[in-house]
Amino acid sequence: xxxxxxxxxxxxxxxxxxxxxxxxxxxxxxxxxxxxxxxxxxxxxxxxxxxxxxxxxxxxxxxxxxxxxxxxxxxxxxxxxxxxxxxxxxx
Amino acid sequence: xxxxxxxxxxxxxxxxxxxxxxxxxxxxxxxxxxxxxxxxxxxxxxxxxxxxxxxxxxxxxxxxxxxxxxxxxxxxxxxxxxxxxxxxxxxxxxxxxxxxxxxxxxxxxxxxxxxxxxxxxxxxxxxxxxxxxxxxxxxxxxxxxxxxxxxxxxxxxxxxxxxxxxxxxxxxxxxxxxxxxxxxxxxxxxxxxxxxxxxx
Numbered sequence: 001x002x003x004x005x006x007x008x009x010x011x012x013x014x015x016x017x018x019x020x021x022x023x024x025x026x027x028x029x030x031x032x033x034x035x036x037x038x039x040x041x042x043x044x045x046x047x048x049x050x051x052x053x054x055x056x057x058x059x060x061x062x063x064x065x066x067x068x069x070x071x072x073x074x075x076x077x078x079x080x081x082x083x084x085x086x087x088x089x090x091x
Numbered sequence: 092x093x094x095x096x097x098x099x100x101x102x103x104x105x106x107x108x109x110x111x112x113x114x115x116x117x118x119x120x121x122x123x124x125x126x127x128x129x130x131x132x133x134x135x136x137x138x139x140x141x142x143x144x145x146x147x148x149x150x151x152x153x154x155x156x157x158x159x160x161x162x163x164x165x166x167x168x169x170x171x172x173x174x175x176x177x178x179x180x181x182x183x184x185x186x187x188x189x190x191x192x193x194x195x196x197x198x199x200x201x202x203x204x205x206x207x208x209x210x211x212x213x214x215x216x217x218x219x220x221x222x223x224x225x226x227x228x229x230x231x232x233x234x235x236x237x238x239x240x241x242x243x244x245x246x247x248x249x250x251x252x253x254x255x256x257x258x259x260x261x262x263x264x265x266x267x268x269x270x271x272x273x274x275x276x277x278x279x280x281x282x283x284x285x286x287x288x289x290x291x
Contacts, residue, residue, distance in 0.1 A: 004202065005286055007129040011136020019141055026138045033131040034197045035101045040124045041201060041216065042105025043114070044209055051209055052110065058210065061181065062189075062217035064174050069190040069218075070225050072170025073244040074237050076162035081238030084155055 095223070095253055098197055102216075128201055132282065135198075139279065149272045156240075156269050160276040163244040164284070167193065185211055188288035192219040193247030194226070194254075195281045202282065206289035223249050230257045239266055243273050248281055250274035 015023070045051050051058070108114050171190035175183045185207065192199025196219030204212025226233075226245040233241035239262040246254035251274025258270045 002286065004128060004132050004205070005282060008132040008136040008282055011133040011138075012140035013136075014133075015137035015140025016143065017140075018137075019143055021141075023137060023141050026134055026141065030131065030134045030138060033127060033134060034098060037124060037127055037131060037201045038098055038102040038197055039105040040127070041204060041212065042102040042107075043109040044105075044124075044204070045213055046106040046109025047112065048109075048209055051213055054210070055213075058214050059217055061178055062214045063221055064178070065171050065186060065189050065214070066218040066221035066225060068170035068174040069167040069193075070170070070222050070245045072168070072173075073163045073166035073247070074233055074241045076166025076169075077159065077240040077244035078237040080155070080159060080162050081240045084153070084240075085238070 099220070124201075125205060128205060131198075131201075135282075148268065149275075152268060152272060156272075159240060159243065159269065160273050160280070163193065163247060163273070163277065164191075164280070166244060167191070167247070181211075184288050184291040188285050189215045189218050191281065191284040191288055192222075193249075193277050193281060194219050194222040195248035195278065196220045196223065198281055199285055202285045203289065206286070222247060223253060226254045227257055230254070230261045234261045239263065240269075243270050246270075246274070248274060248277035251278070 015026075167190045168187055171186045172183055175181055175186035178186065188203055188207065189199070189211065192203075192215050196216050199219050200212050200216030203215040222245070226242055226247075226249070229245070230242040233245060242254070242258050242262060243250050243266065246258060249255075250258055250270045255267075255270055255274070259267050262270070
């Protein structure tokens, strides 16, 4: 699985080497690849009868994880907010 | 918002075609999506490396706000860990991997499907879509009760694109750079953290 990370690091190196050239098409390429991958992911989910049957319970687990994760991060941000506000300083 | 709908409609189209077996799913047997994923990560890398100027503008930030992404991560992990005890059949590492998508549903759904299989990948996709939607809908309420940094943390990796307009609207223009900085750091961290928790 580290091949995936290696691909990104290779991309960063190449992008940095070519930093004098603005590679505008790369955002479009990224978007098209995301479309293709989500299409494939949808295909895989749809064709998998076990997943389709469990979709409701998977959705419920997803809802619980999303709510708990968001709430946790909101409380952490609140803590930092209180610290920053007590000691007034500019942004 | 419009971009998200387009992305999701690709997922929905695939879902319908798979559901009704309209196209041969043998397409999935050749590791094709793995190679596309590598290409995607390569192109994400290029766009990061190609734009060093985005690092420079972060120098004007209040140093204490530099910690915001770390707090977002810690808060999220504590939250999902608490839930992981309620979910039998999901390990703590599985839940941490899903949480570490931080709203970046396309990438985290795809990565987790590759590493851990389609079931956890589906949870990751749905969970991170829900996180983005929660932020979009509840941002004003978060600002009111938990301060102006709250919707930025809630938005996770999306605070420089999809949830950015909402954050600027409710936290104020002064928080635009914090929001972009936060989104940038979180975006960059997602592939590393997801890979890390999937390898545990």
